[in-house]
Amino acid sequence: xxxxxxxxxxxxxxxxxxxxxxxxxxxxxxxxxxxxxxxxxxxxxxxxxxxxxxxxxxxxxxxxxxxxxxxxxxxxxxxxxxxxxxxxxxxxxxxxxxxxxxxxxxxxxxxxxxxxxxxxxxxxxxxxxxxxxxxxxxxxxxxxxxxxxxxxxxxxxxxxxxxxxxxxxxxxxxxxxxxxxxxxxxxxxxxxxxxxxxxxxxxxxxxxxxxxxxxxxxxxxxxxxxxxxxxxxxxxxxxxxxxxxxxxxxxxxxxxxxxxxxxxxxxxxxxxxxxxxxxxxxxxxxxxxxxxxxxxxxxxxxxxxxxxxxxxxxxxxxxxxxxxxxxxxxxx
Amino acid sequence: xxxxxxxxxxxxxxxxxxxxxxxxxxxxxxxxxxxxxxxxxxxxxxxxxxxxxxxxxxxxxxxxxxxxxxxxxxxxxxxxxxxxxxxxxxxxxx
Amino acid sequence: xxxxxxxxxxxxxxxxxxxxxxxxxxxxxxxxxxxxxxxxxxxxxxxxxxxxxxxxxxxxxxxxxxxxxxxxxxxxxxxxxxxxxxxxxxxxxxxxxxxxxxxxxxxxxxxxxxxxxxxxxxxxxxxxxxxxxxxxxxxxxxxxxxxxxxxxxxxxxxxxxxxxxxxxxxxxxxxxxxxxxxxxxxxxxxxxxxxxxxxxxxxxxxxxxxxxxxxxxxxxxxxxxxxxxxxxxxxxxxxxxxxxxxxxxxxxxxxxxx
Numbered sequence: 001x002x003x004x005x006x007x008x009x010x011x012x013x014x015x016x017x018x019x020x021x022x023x024x025x026x027x028x029x030x031x032x033x034x035x036x037x038x039x040x041x042x043x044x045x046x047x048x049x050x051x052x053x054x055x056x057x058x059x060x061x062x063x064x065x066x067x068x069x070x071x072x073x074x075x076x077x078x079x080x081x082x083x084x085x086x087x088x089x090x091x092x093x094x095x096x097x098x099x100x101x102x103x104x105x106x107x108x109x110x111x112x113x114x115x116x117x118x119x120x121x122x123x124x125x126x127x128x129x130x131x132x133x134x135x136x137x138x139x140x141x142x143x144x145x146x147x148x149x150x151x152x153x154x155x156x157x158x159x160x161x162x163x164x165x166x167x168x169x170x171x172x173x174x175x176x177x178x179x180x181x182x183x184x185x186x187x188x189x190x191x192x193x194x195x196x197x198x199x200x201x202x203x204x205x206x207x208x209x210x211x212x213x214x215x216x217x218x219x220x221x222x223x224x225x226x227x228x229x230x231x232x233x234x235x236x237x238x239x240x241x242x243x244x245x246x247x248x249x250x251x252x253x254x255x256x257x258x259x260x261x262x263x264x265x266x267x268x269x270x271x272x273x274x275x276x277x278x279x280x281x282x283x284x285x286x287x288x289x290x291x292x293x294x295x296x297x298x299x300x301x302x303x304x305x306x307x308x309x310x311x312x313x314x315x316x317x318x319x320x321x322x323x324x325x326x327x328x329x330x331x332x
Numbered sequence: 333x334x335x336x337x338x339x340x341x342x343x344x345x346x347x348x349x350x351x352x353x354x355x356x357x358x359x360x361x362x363x364x365x366x367x368x369x370x371x372x373x374x375x376x377x378x379x380x381x382x383x384x385x386x387x388x389x390x391x392x393x394x395x396x397x398x399x400x401x402x403x404x405x406x407x408x409x410x411x412x413x414x415x416x417x418x419x420x421x422x423x424x425x426x
Numbered sequence: 427x428x429x430x431x432x433x434x435x436x437x438x439x440x441x442x443x444x445x446x447x448x449x450x451x452x453x454x455x456x457x458x459x460x461x462x463x464x465x466x467x468x469x470x471x472x473x474x475x476x477x478x479x480x481x482x483x484x485x486x487x488x489x490x491x492x493x494x495x496x497x498x499x500x501x502x503x504x505x506x507x508x509x510x511x512x513x514x515x516x517x518x519x520x521x522x523x524x525x526x527x528x529x530x531x532x533x534x535x536x537x538x539x540x541x542x543x544x545x546x547x548x549x550x551x552x553x554x555x556x557x558x559x560x561x562x563x564x565x566x567x568x569x570x571x572x573x574x575x576x577x578x579x580x581x582x583x584x585x586x587x588x589x590x591x592x593x594x595x596x597x598x599x600x601x602x603x604x605x606x607x608x609x610x611x612x613x614x615x616x617x618x619x620x621x622x623x624x625x626x627x628x629x630x631x632x633x634x635x636x637x638x639x640x641x642x643x644x645x646x647x648x649x650x651x652x653x654x655x656x657x658x659x660x661x662x663x664x665x666x667x668x669x670x671x672x673x674x675x676x677x678x679x680x681x682x683x684x
Contacts, residue, residue: 037393037395060462060467063461063462063470064462067461067462067463070458070459070461071455071458071459071668071671071672072671072672072674072675073675074506074675074676074682074684075502075506075684076451076481076484076485076488076501076502076505077485077502078684079458079481080478080481080482083458083461083474083477083478083481084376084474084478086461086462086474087376087461087470087471087474087475087478088376090461090462090467090470090471090474091373091376091471093467094358094373094467094468094471095356097467098339098356098357098358101339101357106336107336107359108336132675132684163356164356167355167356171377182684185683185684189682189683189684190679190681190682192679192682193679193682298462298463301463302462302463302464302465303465305465305525305526306464306465306466306526307335307465308584308586308587308590309465309466309469309526309527309580309587310335310336310337310465310466311335311583311584311586311587312579312580312583312584312586312587313337313361313365313579313580313583314335314337314361315583315584315587316361316578316579316580316582316583317361317362317365317579319582319583320362321362337466358468359466359467359468360468361579364575365575365579368472368571368572368575369468369471369472371568372468372471372472372475373468373471373472376471376475
């Protein structure tokens with residue numbers, strides 16, 4: 001998901017591995033956690049930096065589509081809930097950047113790579129939030145998809161990543177519920193509200209399915225990541241699980257999932273459904289989504305406009321430190 | 333001038349008077365702000381009553397390769413654990 | 427209700443509660459505009475906490491205002507269905523965010539006043555007012571600690587941050603006087619022991635900001651002109667745009683529940 005385009009080297013068999021690599025793989029197979037200062041293959045480190053970094057970027061870029069409606073939330077309570085939720089996303093970005101930093105990369109370096117486009121974030125956040133029901137749909141579908149991906153990642157092999165995911169999952173439990181709560185109000189509201197809810201579902205359904213990434217049945221990258229337990233399920237498994245979970249929720253709302261081919265398949269015990277348009281997915285990843293420029297632009301602007309602020313606080317801390325030293329010397 | 337704020341490790345004592353526990357990290361220009369930021373970042377859900385922060389670079393850590401010598405010797409000191417001793421039931425709770 | 431004293435001018439009480447609630451509503455709105463756009467993640471999170479506190483206080487003040495008015499209006503009705511002329515907030519809180527320094531300076535100037543106001547309100551003869559104030563005061567004491575600290579650090583940071591903070595202070599200064607103007611409603615509240623006379627807050631407010639600004643190496647402006655009108659419903663052009671944003675859904679879809 002957040003590792004949509006994270007590439008790794010092909011997997012080695014245990015026989016092809018060096019002694020160190022083999023010992024490392026065996027630790028992972030035993031379910032041991034890998035901690036920052038321990039030996040790890042360079043590929044593991046690099047893949048994790050990319051994956052955790054992109055996960056972190058997704059959280060902070062993910063603040064923007066919802067943040068878009070904070071000032072327009074329709075009641076004081078909705079405003080507070082939405083603000084608290086978007087604030088949580090900043091927190092989740094923060095935890096994840098810290099987890100990545102234990103691998104020897106700084107947060108500023110990761111920011112730099114987000115800003116210059118060499119690192120990506122989840123494609124979903126390049127879609128616009130056009131009406132209030134979109135805030136419901138983002139919580140219900142987008143957070144729903146994210147949680148599906150994040151829950152198994154609590155068991156990931158890298159200790160700091162796993163601990164960050166545990167904290168994030170704990171905090172996120174209210175996010176999807178608040179989204180669904182908005183959808184319930186909209187779907188049971190005036191005809192105009194119900195139309196907004198349907199419109200939101202229509203626009204967010206396929207982008208949500210895309211969040212799991214293209215089918216990775218035959219992908220060597222996925223095989224390696226799964227061997228390292230930095231990816232726990234295949235994209236297709238998670239997508240199927242998401243559809244199976246979401247269809248009854250849409251039915252409860254009285255909304256129609258925009259897929260004529262959606263049908264219960266008794267034999268597999270899940271729904272058959274249409275694939276999203278993957279050419280659209282690659283267009284969005286390549287920078288041609290509806291909001292790529294606004295989203296990245298907003299992040300770059302926040303960073304550049306804030307440079308003086310960050311520098312000033314460092315300068316003040318240095319001055320204060322120097323003053324403390326001087327008064328200590330004077331006292332001696 | 334680099335404007336990157338140093339990294340701090342955050343320890344929080346929860347509501348119940350237990351030890352401070354490591355909860356995560358954050359960036360701050362100095363210790364005072366690290367404490368304030370920790371309050372805002374790590375106690376949003378009423379998690380804490382006391383905060384410690386320490387610069388990540390100041391933490392001295394045991395080396396992973398010493399794990400054997402450091403921790404395995406205590407494996408054999410089973411008598412340190414209360415379950416090592418069989419106390420007759422008649423004696424009551426001990 | 428035990429505290430409903432018929433000798434107390436209910437219209438004046440309503441008016442003064444709106445002033446408290448509209449201040450926190452409009453400032454909370456302004457501060458929330460930063461969410462996702464702050465210079466650094468830690469600040470983004472901290473500012474959202476401030477905004478959340480202010481929104482929570484708004485619910486309490488406007489809720490009480492609706493109760494005092496007695497016409498069945500809720501806090502949401504008052505926030506979302508009044509036009510600009512019925513808003514009673516200080517002009518200071520509707521000033522645009524500007525750069526991060528301006529936002530923090532506005533916050534500091536307001537917090538220092540808010541702290542004195544709430545401290546006095548905890549001694550209110552109206553128990554409902556005193557209770558809300560006691561809850562809000564804990565939150566605002568932290569807001570003030572944080573904004574004072576940042577004003578000091580930025581004033582005494584780099585040449586650029588010093589320049590920006592001085593400019594922010596100079597720009598906002600003429601909007602601070604309105605906090606201490608006393609009118610008939612204020613007098614009625616002061617006489618009833620429900621709220622302090624705003625003029626009485628000036629001394630402690632000024633003492634505090636002089637201390638902080640001195641430590642921040644910032645010069646206290648000498649101008650004496652006071653922009654006012656907000657507390658009587660005559661606002662700057664900015665409030666109309668804030669309300670256009672804030673009230674859009676309630677206005678476009680009247681009667682819907684959200």
